[in-house]
Amino acid sequence: MASEGEKKAVFDAESVVKELRASFAAGTTKSYEWRSTQLNAMLKMMEENEPLIIAALRDDLSKPELESSIYEIAMVKSSCRMALKKMKQWMMPEKAKTSLITFPSSAEIVPEPLGVVLVISAWNYPFLLSLDPVVGAIAAGNAVVLKPSEISPATSSLLARLAADYLDHSCIKVIEGAVPETAALLEQKWDKILYTGNGRIARTVMAAAAKHLTPVVLELGGKCPVIVDSDINLQVATRRIIAGKWGCNNGQACVSPDYIITPKNYAQKLIDSLKCELERFYGKNPLESKDLSRIVNSSHFARLSKLLDEDKVSSKIIHGGERDKANLKIAPTILLDVPQDSLIMTEEIFGPLLPIILVDKVEDSFDVINSSGTRPLAAYLFTNDKKLKKKFIATVSAGGLVVNDTTVHLAEPTLPFGGVGDSGTGAYHGKFSFDTFSHKKAVLCRGFAGDAFVRYPPYSRGKIRLLKALFDGSFLGIIRALIGWSNSKS
C-alpha cells in the first residue's frame, strides 16, 4: 500500500499497481459519474484547504500567497471546472467519414482510457504540476499514481493526506518518496507516464518506459529567450518580463524568461526600465521583499551562486547580485553581455538571474537562439514590427511562443502545452490533457450486404483493374473496368 508519511522499509510498487489494475479492470474509473465525482472532490478539496496549501507552499518555497493562490490553486480549479464542463463532449466518439473503398460502412474514433497511469511531478509548482495532469488522467477515465517531488516535502505530504481524504484511493494514490521509491515505480508496467522535470531524469524515465513499451509525456525545460525590439512600450514590456521571471517563483519556472536578447543601442533603455520597475515591484531591498519566492534549497542556491561567480561573468553584473545564504535568497540580478560559452549561457538558469545578450540588429537574435542547437519550452518576443513577428513565428522553434508577453500562454487551455526536442515530448492542458491520457480507438462498421468479390482469390487481371479503379476513386475508371475496357490511366 502507499506510504503516506514515513517511508516504509520496502516499498511494494507491484502491489500498488496490481490494486489499481484490478480497480480499472472492474470498470470503476470508466463511468462518467466516477470521473465527475473525483473532479468535484478535487474542487472541494481545494476550496476547503486553501490556507493549508498556501502554507505548505510557503514552507517549501516561501512562495507568496498571490502566486500560490492564482498560479497553483486557481489554475487547478480552472482545469477541474473545464473538464467537468466539457468531459461529456470529450468522451463522445467522433464520427469519421469513410470512402468508396469500404462502402457501405460507417466509422468513428472512440476515446478510451489507457488504464493505469503514473504522474511524476516537480518541486517548483508542486501543487499545479501534480494535480493538473491528474485532472486529465481522471477525465479520461484512468486509475492514477501520483509521485510528488520530495524536494517540496510539505506539499508532497499535504497532497498525500488530501488525496487520501478526498479522492477514491482504490483508484487514485499518492506515493511519496525519493529516488528508491521512484525507481521502484518505474520498474512497473504503466499505460502512460507523464513526467515533469529535467532532461537527465527524463532520459531515465523514458528508458524505463521503453522496457514496457509505455508511452510518455515529458514536460521539460530549456533556456527560454526573450527578444526585445526597440520602439516599444518599454514599461509594459519590462513589467511583463519581470512578471514572467521573478513573479513566477523567482525565476524557478520552466517557462520563465531565461535570458534577453536586444540590440546594442536599445540595451541601456531596457536596463534602466528593468531597474525602475524592479524597484517599484520589490522595493530598494529585494532580499526583504515578501513577494519573492526563495531559492528552493541549498543545492540550487550553490548552483546559482556558481553561475554568478564564474570568471568573466561576475564582472558583468549590472544590477542586484546580493545574496542571503541563511535564508536562501538571491536578489533579482541582471547581467550584461556575458560570454556565450559561460555556464550561465549554457545551462538552464532556473533562478533570479537574467543575462542580457547584445546583438547589432534585432534580426540577429534568431541566430543566437538557433545556435544553441536546442529548442526551448517557450520563446518570447516584444515588438510592434509585423514582419519581425512573422519571422519569429517562422524561424524560432519552441514548445510555445508568445508575442508581447511572457508565460501567459500556459493559462490558455485551448493551446497545447508541451515542449519539442530537448524541452520535451507530448502536450497537455484543456482537451489535450484528456487526449494525452486516452487511446483513440478506430472503429469501422460494415454490414453483410454488398460483398466485393473483386478482393477475393482467384486473382485475375480484371480484378486488378477494377480494384485499381476503386482505389483511385475514379468512377469513370470503375465503370470502364466493370465493362472490361482497359483504363489507359492505370
Place this chain on the structure above:
Amino acid sequence: MGSQSEGKAVFDTESAKEVLKELRASFVAGKTKSYEWRVSQLTAILKMLQENEQPIVSALRDDLSKPELESSIFEIGMLRNSCRLALKEMKHWMKPEKAKTSLTTFPSSAEIVSEPLGVVLVISAWNYPFLLSLDPVVGAIAAGNAIVLKPSEIAPASSSLLAKLVADYMDGSCIKVVEGAVPETSALLEQKWDKIFYTGNGRIARIVMTAAAKHLTPVVLELGGKSPVIVDSDIDLKVATRRIIAGKWACNNGQACISPDYIITTKDNAVKLVDSFKCELEQFYGKNPLDSKDLSCIVNSNHFDRLLKLLDEDKVSSKIAHGGERDETNLKIAPTILLDVPKNSLIMKEEIFGPLLPIIVVDKVEESFDVIKSCGGKPLAAYLFTKNKKLTGKFVAEVSAGGLVVNDTTVHLAEHNLPFGGVGDSGMGSYHGKFSFDAFSHKKAVLYRGLGGDASLRYPPYTPGKLRLLQALLSGSILRIIRALLGW
C-alpha cells in the same frame, strides 16, 4: 554517404553521423519546409510508382512470392492514395489552426502552428516492404522533414529497389535510404533524430525506444499482436468466412500485422464455420493450395521453422481440422485451421504471423471478451462478425485494441480518416491521412498580445485586493469580478 547496395564501404557510426549532418544542414537551410518542395517530392513518388510498377511487383515476388494483385493494390495502390491525399490536403494541413483565448489573456489571439520536427528516421518492416517504407515517408515529407529510410533487410530485393528508386527520383540531399541489417540500424539508432518511426515487433521496438530515450527522441511504434476474430451465430456465414480469408491468407498469407490471428466462436457454430472455411478456401485456392499462385510464401526459413514449431507442438498437431501441408523447399504452408487448441500452447501465446488459424471455442459468445483479455497484450486490431447490435456495443466498449472492425477484417487500414496505430503492446502513436502529417509535426502554440492595456493585477507588490480580483477573474464569474472590483 549511406551505402546503397551490397559491397560498398561499411556503414558505421561515422557514416551515420555524416548522413545526419548532411540532412540537418539541408533542413536548417530550409529546403524541406517549402510547400513547393513537399509537392515536388510527393509528385516524384507518384511518378516513381507509375513508372516502376513492374519492377516493384517483381521485387515483391522475389522477396515474398507476393501475388501481383496484392502488390499492385495493397502496396502500390495504397501508396498512391496516400500521396494523392497529401497533395490534395497538404495546404490545408499546413495552415495554422486558430485557438480561442479567454478572459485571462484578454485582449489576445492565438493559433497552433504546425512545423516540421526536423530530421526523422523511418525503420520499415519486411512484410509490406514498399507500403511500410514509403507510407510513413509520405507523412514525413508532407510535414516538411528530412528523412532517412531504413528498409528491412529481410526483404532484400525491395530494399535494394527502394534505394535505387529513391536515389533516382527524390531529392538526395534531404531523403536518403540506408540499407543494411543490425550493424547499420544500430549505427543509425545512436544518432539524435527528431522522431523515429518504427514498424515491426515488440522486441526490437524496446531497443529502438531505449536508444531514442538517450536523446529524448519521440517515437511512433507500429507493432502487432494477436488480432482476434469473434464469430457470432446467425450471420451470413459465407460473407464472413470470405472476409476472414481475405484478411488472413489474402494478406501476404497471414504475414500482416492486422491479419486475423485466431477465431473465437461458440461450440454450436464451430463446425459450421470450419465447413464454411473449407468450402471457401477451396473456391479461392483450389484443391492444392500449395500450388496456388495467389498465396505469398513464408518469407524465409527462420519463419518457416517458427511456424512449423507452432504446428508441430504436442497437443496442437492433433487439432488440425484443415490443411497442415507444407513444402519446405518452396517455403510454403497451406492454409491451416486448428480447432480447440489448448490456451497455453505456443500458437496461442505468440503472434502467429502466418497461414495458421486456430479456432477457440466458447459456450456463449459473450465469453469471447474474457478470452481476448486473457490472451496477453492489447492487439493491433480486433474483429467481430455479428448482426446483434448489443454484442457490437459491448465489443466496442470492452475490447481495447488499436482498431476494431465489425463484419470485416483489415479494411480499416484503407480509411485515411481513421488513425492507424496500436495501444499497449501493439504500439504507440498512429498515422495515415492527416494523422501522418501530425505524427511528423510539432504543434507549436502561439499567443499574440498587444502592448496596450496592461493588467497591473499581476504585478508586485502583491495585495489582498489584487488577489481577490485575480481569483474572481480566473473563476470566470462576472458577479465575483464586480464584487471584487467594488471591494477594491
